[in-house]
Structure formats: C-alpha cells, structure tokens
Amino acid sequence: MPDKITIKEIAKEAGVSISTVSRVINGSSPVKKETKEKVLNAINKLNYYPDALARSLRVGYTDTIGIIIPNIANPFFATLVRGAEDYLRSKGYSLIICNSDNAVDQEKKLFNILAEKKVDGILYSGIGDHLEKFNHINIPIVFIDRVIKDNRFSYVCSNHYKGMEDLLNYLFETNHKRYVFISGKKEIFSAVERLRAFGNFVKKNKIEYKILEGEYTYESGLINGKKIKKLPDVVVCSNDLIAYGVIESFKERKIKVPQDVSVTGYDDITFSKMFSPALTTVRQPIYEMGKISAEIIHRLLIKKDDYIPVKLFQNQVIVRESTRNPRNK
Amino acid sequence: MPDKITIKEIAKEAGVSISTVSRVINGSSPVKKETKEKVLNAINKLNYYPDALARSLRVGYTDTIGIIIPNIANPFFATLVRGAEDYLRSKGYSLIICNSDNAVDQEKKLFNILAEKKVDGILYSGIGDHLEKFNHINIPIVFIDRVIKDNRFSYVCSNHYKGMEDLLNYLFETNHKRYVFISGKKEIFSAVERLRAFGNFVKKNKIEYKILEGEYTYESGLINGKKIKKLPDVVVCSNDLIAYGVIESFKERKIKVPQDVSVTGYDDITFSKMFSPALTTVRQPIYEMGKISAEIIHRLLIKKDDYIPVKLFQNQVIVRESTRNPRNK
Numbered sequence: 061m062p063d064k065i066t067i068k069e070i071a072k073e074a075g076v077s078i079s080t081v082s083r084v085i086n087g088s089s090p091v092k093k094e095t096k097e098k099v100l101n102a103i104n105k106l107n108y109y110p111d112a113l114a115r116s117l118r119v120g121y122t123d124t125i126g127i128i129i130p131n132i133a134n135p136f137f138a139t140l141v142r143g144a145e146d147y148l149r150s151k152g153y154s155l156i157i158c159n160s161d162n163a164v165d166q167e168k169k170l171f172n173i174l175a176e177k178k179v180d181g182i183l184y185s186g187i188g189d190h191l192e193k194f195n196h197i198n199i200p201i202v203f204i205d206r207v208i209k210d211n212r213f214s215y216v217c218s219n220h221y222k223g224m225e226d227l228l229n230y231l232f233e234t235n236h237k238r239y240v241f242i243s244g245k246k247e248i249f250s251a252v253e254r255l256r257a258f259g260n261f262v263k264k265n266k267i268e269y270k271i272l273e274g275e276y277t278y279e280s281g282l283i284n285g286k287k288i289k290k291l292p293d294v295v296v297c298s299n300d301l302i303a304y305g306v307i308e309s310f311k312e313r314k315i316k317v318p319q320d321v322s323v324t325g326y327d328d329i330t331f332s333k334m335f336s337p338a339l340t341t342v343r344q345p346i347y348e349m350g351k352i353s354a355e356i357i358h359r360l361l362i363k364k365d366d367y368i369p370v371k372l373f374q375n376q377v378i379v380r381e382s383t384r385n386p387r388n389k
Numbered sequence: 390m391p392d393k394i395t396i397k398e399i400a401k402e403a404g405v406s407i408s409t410v411s412r413v414i415n416g417s418s419p420v421k422k423e424t425k426e427k428v429l430n431a432i433n434k435l436n437y438y439p440d441a442l443a444r445s446l447r448v449g450y451t452d453t454i455g456i457i458i459p460n461i462a463n464p465f466f467a468t469l470v471r472g473a474e475d476y477l478r479s480k481g482y483s484l485i486i487c488n489s490d491n492a493v494d495q496e497k498k499l500f501n502i503l504a505e506k507k508v509d510g511i512l513y514s515g516i517g518d519h520l521e522k523f524n525h526i527n528i529p530i531v532f533i534d535r536v537i538k539d540n541r542f543s544y545v546c547s548n549h550y551k552g553m554e555d556l557l558n559y560l561f562e563t564n565h566k567r568y569v570f571i572s573g574k575k576e577i578f579s580a581v582e583r584l585r586a587f588g589n590f591v592k593k594n595k596i597e598y599k600i601l602e603g604e605y606t607y608e609s610g611l612i613n614g615k616k617i618k619k620l621p622d623v624v625v626c627s628n629d630l631i632a633y634g635v636i637e638s639f640k641e642r643k644i645k646v647p648q649d650v651s652v653t654g655y656d657d658i659t660f661s662k663m664f665s666p667a668l669t670t671v672r673q674p675i676y677e678m679g680k681i682s683a684e685i686i687h688r689l690l691i692k693k694d695d696y697i698p699v700k701l702f703q704n705q706v707i708v709r710e711s712t713r714n715p716r717n718k
Contacts, residue, residue: 067411079408082396124485124506131471133659138467142460145488154485154506156453159474177453177483278663304663311665330462334607334633336640336665 074102124154125357126174127183130162134276134301135329136346137185140204143350144183151358153180162247164188175199181357187247200360202353206249207372214360214368216353220250220326223342223375224257227324230377231294232265234385236322238292239269242284242302244276251276254298254326268292274302281305291321294383300325300332300341307337307382322383337381345373403431453483454686455503456512459491463605463630464658465675466514469533472679473512480687482509491576493517504528510686516576529689531682535578536701543689543697545682549579549655552671552704553586556653559706560623561594563714565651567621568598571613571631573605580605583627583655597621603631610634620650623712629654629661629670636666636711651712666710674702 071078076095083091084099091099125148129137145155156179158170167188174182185204203215231239241258244251255271262269272287274280278301285306288295297303303325307317317323317337325332328343356368379385400407405424412420413428420428454477458466474484485508487499496517503511514533532544560568570587573580584600591598601616603609607630614635617624626632632654636646646652646666654661657672685697708714 077408078411079406082407082411126483132461132474133464133467133471135462135464135467138462138464141486142462142488145461145486149487154455154487154502156483156485157470157474158478158483159471173483278659304660307665308663330607331633331660331663334637334660335663336636 070099070102074098121180121361122178123152124156124177124179125181125183125354126156126158126170126177126179127185128158128160128167128170128174129185131159132157135331136299136327139330139346140185140350140353143347143352144354145350147351147354148358151354153354153358160186162187162245180361183353183357187245187249200357202357202360204349204353211367211369214356214370216349216356216370216373217249218344218349218373218375220253220375221257222372223344223377224254224326225261226375226377227326227342228258228261228296230379231296231322231324231383232261232267234383236293236384237268238294239267240272240288240292240295241269242272242274242281242295242297242306244274244298244302246273248276251298258296274298277301278305278308281307282309285309291315294322294324296324298326300327300329300339303339303341303382304331304335307335317382318384324383328378332378333380335382340380340383341378343376343378349373399428399431403427450509450690451507452481453485453506453508454510454512454683455485455487455499455506455508456514457487457489457496457499457503458514460488461486464660465628465656468659468675469514469679469682472676472681473683474679476680476683477687480683482683482687489515491516491574509690512682512686516574516578529686531685531689533678533682540696540698543685543699545678545685545699545702546578547673547678547702547704549582549704550586551701552673552706553583553655554590555704555706556655556671557587557590557625559708560625560651560653560712561590561596563712565622565713566597567623568596569601569617569621569624570598571601571603571610571624571626571635573603573627573631575602577605580627587625603627606630607634607637610636611638614638620644623651623653625653627655629656629658629668632668632670632711633660633664636664646711647713653712657707661707662709664711669709669712670707672705672707678702 067078067081071081076098080091080095081099084096127141127144129141132138132141141157148155160167160170164187167186179199181200183202183204201213203213205217206215207217208215243255246252272284274284276299281297281302282305286309295306297306303323307323310317315321325339325341328341332339332341359368396407396410400410405427409420409424410428413425456470456473461467461470470486477484489496489499493516496515508528510529512531512533530542532542534546535544536546537544572584575581601613603613605628610626610631611634615638624635626635632652636652639646644650654668654670657670661668661670688697
C-alpha cells in the first residue's frame with residue numbers, strides 16, 4: 061500500500077504548526093522565508109517523489125486533462141487519443157480517458173467526475189449540448205469533431221461537408237449514377253454534415269437515390285447492407301466501419317465489390333488501406349486533430365486565452381479498390 | 390479559468406481558523422461536531438461539486454489508476470483499455486493512459502510520473518523489468534499480458550504457449566507440412582511463448598521450417614512477407630497485424646490466400662473477422678483481460694490483499710478463410 065504523507069507528519073518533521081504547513085502548501089497567506097524552507101525541506105524529506113498532488117493544491121492545477129470520447133475501441137478515437145496523449149505528455153500533462161458510448165446521460169456524469177477530479181481542461185468529443193453544464197463547471201473545454209458557434213468554446217473539426225462533396229463529385233465523374241447513402245446517427249455532427257452534402261448533391265444533379273439510417277458501426281453496415289435489394293452503382297457509407305459491414309454483407313450474397321457495386325467509406329482509419337478490397341474513402345487527419353486539440357487546451361491554460369479559433373481541417377479523397385472507375389476501363 | 394477554492398476562503402466562510410479547516414479536511418486531529426459541520430457547510434457552499442482532490446488528500450487516495458501500454462492505436466490495447474475503464478468507472482475510479490511504445494526508458498519515466506500523480510495503482514503492459522523501481526514506488530501493480538514469477542506482483546495473462554500449440558496442431562492435421570514463422574520482438578513475453586511453442590512443435594513433428602524475426606505491426610508483415618521467396622504451406626504469424634501485412638504483400642505478388650498459401654494470425658482483434666480473407670487466428674479474451682486486471686487492482690486496494698493469483702486465460706483457435714482445409718476438399 062502507498063505511504064501517504066499527511067500534513068500532520070510534515071508539521072511534526074518541520075517543527076511548525078499544521079496551519080503553517082497548510083499556509084505554505086496553499087499559499088493562502090504569507091509565511092516567513094525560513095519557516096517556509098523548513099516546511100519545504102520536511103516535504104522533500106518525507107516524499108520520495110515530488111508530490112504532484114500537493115503541488116497541484118499549491119498552484120491550483122493538477123496537470124491532468126480529461127478526454128470524453130464515445131468509445132476507445134473505435135480506431136478513430138484510439139488514434140485521436142494517441143495524438144492528444146503524445147502532445148500532452150510532452151508538456152507534462154496526463155490524460156484521463158472516459159468512454160461515453162454517445163449517451164448524453166453518461167456524458168453528463170463524466171463531466172461531473174472530471175470536474176470533481178479538478179482536471180485542468182477537458183477534450184470533448186460527444187453529442188450532448190451541456191452548455192449550461194459548461195458554464196457551471198468553468199473548466200476550459202475544447203470540442204472535437206464538431207463546430208461550435210459559441211465563441212466561449214474552441215473546437216477542432218474537419219470539413220465533413222466539403223470532404224463528402226469532393227467524394228460525391230469524384231463518384232459522379234466516374235459514372236456512378238444511382239446512389240444508396242447509409243447515414244450515421246442524427247445526433248452526431250459529422251453524420252449530419254455528410255448527409256447534408258449528399259442531400260445537396262442529389263438535388264443539384266437530379267440523382268436517383270435512397271437513404272438508409274444507420275450508425276457508425278460495422279454491425280450497422282451488415283444490417284443495412286442486407287436491406288439493399290436492388291443494387292445501385294455505389295453505396296456511400298457515412299464512415300469506414302459501416303462500409304466494412306456493407307462489403308461483408310455483399311460477400312455473403314456473392315455480390316462483388318467493385319465489379320457489381322462500388323462502396324465508399326469516410327475517415328480512412330488505419331485498417332481501410334489493409335481491407336480487401338482496399339477502401340475508397342475520405343481521409344481525416346485524425347492523429348493531427350488529437351494533437352491540435354491538446355495544443356489548444358495547453359494554450360488556453362498557459363496563456364490564459366479565452367478562445368482560440370481554428371480553421372476546419374481539410375479532408376482528402378483517397379481512391380482505392382472498392383470503387384469502379386469506368387474511365388479507366 | 391477554473392475557480393479554485395482555497396482553505397482560506399473556506400475558513401472565512403465558516404468563521405473558523407485555517408488550521409481548523411485543515412484538521413477537518415485531513416482528519417489529522419479531532420474537531421468538535423458543530424465546528425466540523427460549519428466547515429463542511431462552507432465547503433459545500435463554495436464548491437459546486439464535492440472536492441475529489443481534497444477528499445483524496447483526506448483519505449490518502451486519488452481514486453485514479455494509471456495504465457501503461459505500448460500503443461493505444463493498436464486495437465489489442467484499445468480493447469484492453471476499454472475493458473479496464475468500464476470496470477474502474479463502475480467502481481468510481483478514473484484511468485490515466487500512458488503510451489510507452491515498448492521503450493524501457495519511456496516506461497521508467499511513466500512509472501515516475503504516475504507515482505508523482507499519486508495514482509492508487511498501476512496496470513502495466515510492457516517489456517521492462519523495473520523490479521527495483523516497483524519496490525521503491527510501493528504502489529500496487531498488476532502486470533498484463535505476461536507471467537511474473539514473483540508473488541509480490543499479480544498478473545493477468547493468457548496461455549500463449551497452449552494457444553499456439555493448438556493452432557499448430559490444427560494446421561498439421563489439415564495437411565500443412567512446410568512452415569514459415571514470423572515472430573514478434575524477443576523482449577515481449579507473448580512473442581517468446583508463441584515462438585517457444587513453434588520450436589517444440591517443429592522438433593516433435595520433424596517439420597521443415599523457417600523463422601523470420603519481425604515485430605507486432607502491419608509494416609513488419611509487409612516487409613517479411615516480401616522476404617518469403619519459396620512459398621511454404623502456411624505462414625504462421627505471431628499476431629494478427631503481421632498476418633494482415635503478409636497477406637497484403639502476397640496480394641501485390643498475385644499470390645492467393647489460402648489457395649496458394651495459408652496464413653494465420655494471433656489475438657483475434659476486432660478487424661480479423663472483417664478482413665478478407667477472414668483471418669484464421671487464436672482468440673484471446675482481450676476485453677475480459679482488461680476488465681479482470683482492473684478488478685484485481687480494485688481488490689488489492691479495497692481488501693488490502695498483497696497478491697491475487699490468476700490462472701492463465703485459455704485461448705481458442707478460430708478457423709476462418711485464410712487457411713486451406715484439405716480435409717474438406
């Protein structure tokens with residue numbers, strides 16, 4: 061069991077009163093220089109390691125950041141967390157991770173827990189509004205993967221609308237005329253943006269289409285893939301995991317991708333290049349976004365800026381094997 | 390910026406001295422009941438949330454566990470962390486994650502950082518011995534994914550030797566006679582155990598074989614796959630990521646899996662069932678192992694047990710599409 065040092069023991073070691081130790085640790089009122097030194101020496105002597113906990117009480121910070129994400133087992137978020145952790149570690153912060161499963165109630169609980177832990181800042185990728193909560197908690201927050209039109213809050217997000225638009229234009233140019241779109245949940249910002257791009261695209265080009273409501277999982281792709289009776293030219297999936305599921309469901313029906321139908325994803329998670337057929341998708345700079353979100357929270361803490369505006373990250377269409385390219389045939 | 394409440398403000402609000410507040414918070418000496426209530430009321434009034442930090446000072450715990458893993462972006466560790474976090478959250482703990490990239494120096498640093506943070510316990514999946522360090526830090530540690538023959542330390546591990554042996558016996562029964570084995574790094578316990586099983590298997594069955602030294606990554610599979618000039622009956626890979634890389638390198642050379650050569654993995658990470666061809670592999674109960682490691686650290690903390698022995702988790706051969714089964718042909 062850890063040996064925890066109490067204020068009482070430090071006071072005894074330093075030969076001063078408990079309130080004097082408390083004044084030194086909290087910096088709550090002035091202490092004579094030599095008395096302060098006695099206390100600091102006692103703290104040094106009794107602690108094998110610099111006491112980050114006491115230090116955090118003294119300066120008011122814990123050097124800890126919390127991150128709320130839907131699910132670390134989703135590779136998108138694992139890569140994002142890796143980016144954030146690498147940056148924060150280099151600046152002396154530790155990262156507490158919290159999985160919300162995109163449940164608003166759970167997100168609320170996690171905000172409370174992180175506030176209780178006195179984290180210095182929160183990185184938040186979730187669906188809830190919680191704006192009241194944010195006011196109340198009064199901890200710097202950086203939103204990830206959504207645009208917040210409230211300049212009390214910084215955010216890091218990529219341009220989902222433009223990324224999807226670019227993909228759809230590429231598909232249209234390569235002679236894909238009939239579309240099925242499988243969406244993510246309506247509560248998720250990126251899913252809404254990608255669907256919005258699709259809506260405008262079909263309207264503009266007078267396209268034959270069908271929309272299936274899904275969510276950002278492999279299982280949702282499996283289920284929705286089975287619902288597609290009449291094959292379109294392309295199934296546009298709102299993320300890569302859905303596309304994997306759709307392709308698997310087609311494999312079970314002996315439908316060949318891309319010979320019989322093209323399938324596309326979004327995100328370009330690590331496995332999409334390894335997948336067979338390698339997935340045509342839209343790349344988000346996921347690791348970079350995690351890193352930048354951490355950099356912003358660090359800047360908010362260090363420089364005491366209230367708000368750091370960030371431009372939307374650009375996404376990039378990655379053409380691989382899961383789409384037909386009739387121009388090349 | 391966060392509003393941090395100092396002891397001074399609480400003392401002012403409660404109308405008592407700073408040392409009285411300190412005595413209540415730290416429980417360092419008795420305080421009259423009505424005085425204590427005044428202080429607690431002041432704490433309640435000034436803090437929007439119960440102050441976990443002050444509470445942790447009082448009882449000597451931070452309700453925080455650290456986990457050191459090589460890389461959260463590897464789906465094996467993402468699933469493991471998810472299992473640990475789910476359990477810890479249910480018991481009121483938060484989890485700090487640390488990526489070591491399997492570098493011993495970095496692991497040492499992370500142990501120091503976690504000790505400074507006064508975490509209550511550490512879950513450790515890494516390669517270093519650090520046994521001296523562990524004595525010094527004096528924080529409960531649970532080793533993950535390796536067997537520790539030192540009953541000061543509990544561990545959670547699956548039976549890699551038996552899992553690999555079972556897989557090799559299956560391959561032998563299905564008429565695979567010539568083997569290439571691609572190993573993981575020698576510093577990693579699971580890699581050593583899997584290789585050891587292979588060594589005994591080829592000796593026992595007088596098998597024609599070749600061993601290539603790799604590491605637990607897709608890129609290592611790509612590189613080593615290219616080194617295989619004369620095709621064996623099967624390429625046995627020490628984990629799933631290596632197998633993905635090997636299959637990709639074969640695809641580039643128009644070598645068909647499993648028609649021309651079988652390929653196997655180990656771990657059964659989430660993507661192995663989605664992979665094409667779906668991967669024959671050995672399943673470790675990854676999520677469960679994360680959960681149990683968290684349960685053990687919790688038991689060590691709550692019951693103050695010094696050591697909880699754990700039996701090795703059993704692994705299971707999962708036959709999918711990446712291996713020929715001549716018995717069925």
